[in-house]
Amino acid sequence: MHSPDLLSICLTAFIAVFTLLAVLAIVMRLIAAIFAHKEPTTDAAVLAAVTAAVSAVYPGTIITKVEEVK
Numbered sequence: 001m002h003s004p005d006l007l008s009i010c011l012t013a014f015i016a017v018f019t020l021l022a023v024l025a026i027v028m029r030l031i032a033a034i035f036a037h038k039e040p041t042t043d044a045a046v047l048a049a050v051t052a053a054v055s056a057v058y059p060g061t062i063i064t065k066v067e068e069v070k
Contacts, residue, residue, distance in 0.1 A: 042066070047066055050063070050066050051063045051066075
């Protein structure tokens with residue numbers, strides 16, 4: 001029985017791992033494109049209205065972050 005030499009085994013393993021990683025990278029890219037995170041769009045007028053309302057209720061406060069709670 002003919003046994004393959006060490007160089008051919010290493011080369012085959014390297015090509016197999018490289019191919020597998022390339023396929024996984026493509027799959028991850030597709031998943032990231034399908035389930036892309038959409039940035040919330042906050043209108044400047046809404047932020048100004050919230051800031052004005054909070055400042056009217058609690059004078060002297062500083063608004064640092066406004067976020068929607070679902």
